[in-house]
Amino acid sequence: MSHDRSDIAAKIQPEVPHAARIWNYWMGGKDNFAADRAAGDAVAKVYPEIVQMAVQSRRFLIRAVRYLAAEAGISQFLDIGTGLPTMQNTHEVAQALDPTARIVYVDNDPLVLVHARALLKSTSPEGVTAYIDGDYHAPELIISEARKVLDFTRPIAVMFMGVLGYVEDLQVMRSIIDQVVQAVPSGSAMVLWDGTATGEAVAEGSDKLAESGAVPYYLRSLEELAECFDGLNLVEPGLAPITHWRPEGEEKAPFIDAHGGVALKP
Template sequence: MASTDDDLRAEVPHAARIWNYWMGGKDNFAADRAAGDAVAQVYPEIVLMARQSRRFLVRVVRYLAADAGVRQFLDIGTGLPTMQNTHQVAQAVAADSRVVYVDNDPLVLVHARALMSKSDSTVHVDADYHEPERILDAARKVLDFEQPIGVMFMGVLGYEPDLQVVASIVNRVMAAVPVGSYLVLWDGTNTTPAVVEGAERLVQGGGMPYILRSPDEIGGLFSGLELVEPGLVQLTGWRPDGEVEWLDAYGAVGRKVARSS
């Protein structure tokens, strides 16, 4: 979620636009496509990962809204709006769902404010996930912290290289939300040599470094939470709606069952 002066320059590869390209979106430039192609040459599965990550988002948000009765979502590190965004999925199930999107990337905020509906129930907050208290203060203006909240970190935590810092960020947010809230989290994993090489190519192509972690390290971020079945699995294996394909990406949904100390 770090932003730089290069965020709005078309000639510099940009993380959100590269991901948009892999997802089949149109909000990207030649430099983004070149960087994305460099990764795909050694790790073609990155395109599948990008698109399956959105299907995972759709499944988990639909589960939370339809089955768990969650009506509030805090989507931290949302990235560029594409198709089937969090508020669209949740509000299709329950029109009164409220969504707070968080990002500090100027490009993301420009696109979000232009493309997404403007309403009291869908709000964009300019903040960095390294500032959880600032995020929470802004979210309290929109969300009821006496009612369950679905907290989402969708493929963004690898921008912070220190796992202890990542765990602290997640824990501080989850400590603030009430019992009955949920953590939704997925991230890329270092489970094959090809994906590791792909991450290296991304940096060589001018993209921001992204830290790939082990499934166990990702699972540790759910410490103290009750995992929803099927637990921590590859993205396509979480309550699949199609063929279960191998991906170097794991995710889970965890429910807060007790107050964090």
């Protein structure tokens, strides 16, 4: 999908803090503006763990994709709400294990689109990496576009990595998940994590994010997050803090107010 770069640039509003750029700042990236850094600092002042959450969320992604590619035998990934490229993106992790892996990224952030060309480079000649300019509020469009790249008769891993907290209504969130998961075949997987209402400091951080002018992030209870996996079979250790989901080696990361899991579709 081609994009007019001047049109994309016109949509970028440096003076308005934006979720993808704030997250990029917390992860130590350079694709952010002063407004994003100010919002990020306001959150980090009351909830310093947010920086660790950003880094640990990517480590969770890496471990989940490795599990799916190496152990579950899944070679197709639909990463919805991918954000700005950072360390070890989905296609890099998957194609390192399976050179034929096919990855479709979905995002509608204009700055992410500016980086799409870099993101589109597969790490193996046999693999495919594609990008859809789409909003998860339009799952039918995402599925329609993804069918052009992915084989929907074979298992697909659907990924929602910390992005559905921007959906206020839990039922809308579940509807988005259900529509995408229903479209993929048996043997497919869903990976999901979100920030959770498991502490006072993280709740204060969420309030500061909204006060900064950024899009509000709605923390979920563990019960609400568990509902999102209804009808799927969670793999061990089930719904867990992202730092505790299959840590590798001697990694002993602290508890983070973010929970997630990997589940397979019967």
